Amino acid sequence: MESLVGYAKRDLVVPQAPFDDLTVADIAARRWCAEVNTVLxxxxxAIxxxxxDADHDVLNALPSLRPTVAERACAVGAAEASGGSGAALCGAVRARTDRSQPAAW
Structure with a gap:
């Protein structure tokens, strides 16, 4: 993947630069992609x-690294159920919901 940037610069940008208009650059990039993706x-x-196309059925989306809303709700709900101390353990993560009081760990 890293070499793709250099390849695109050498094979697309340098020979056709400068691009005075973003639309013209976009059209040139689409043509270039269509050209290089259809040759061996x-x-x-392979092409x-x-x-x-052949690998499409086995490719899956990568998992998100962001916590889901349910994970955050778990931490907040557990903290509220902790008797007002403002701190709770939800899984292996300690959560503070009340910032006005120091945590009673």
Whole structure:
């Protein structure tokens, strides 16, 4: 993936620069992608567009690193149920909901 940036700069941006208009740059990038994704790639020995079509069924979305609303609600709800101390343990995470009082750990 890292080499893709350098490849795009060398093969797309430099030969066609400068782009005076973002729309023109976008059209050039779309044409370039269509061109390079339909020819045999030496590293994977396949045509990228065809390979992506073949792999589409086994590709899944990556999990989010953000906590879900339910995890935050668990921490807040547990803290409120702690008898007003403002601190609670929910799973392995300690949560403080009342910032006006020091935590009674």
């Amino acid at each position: 790639h030496s590293e994977i020995c 990228p567009a065809e390979r992506l």
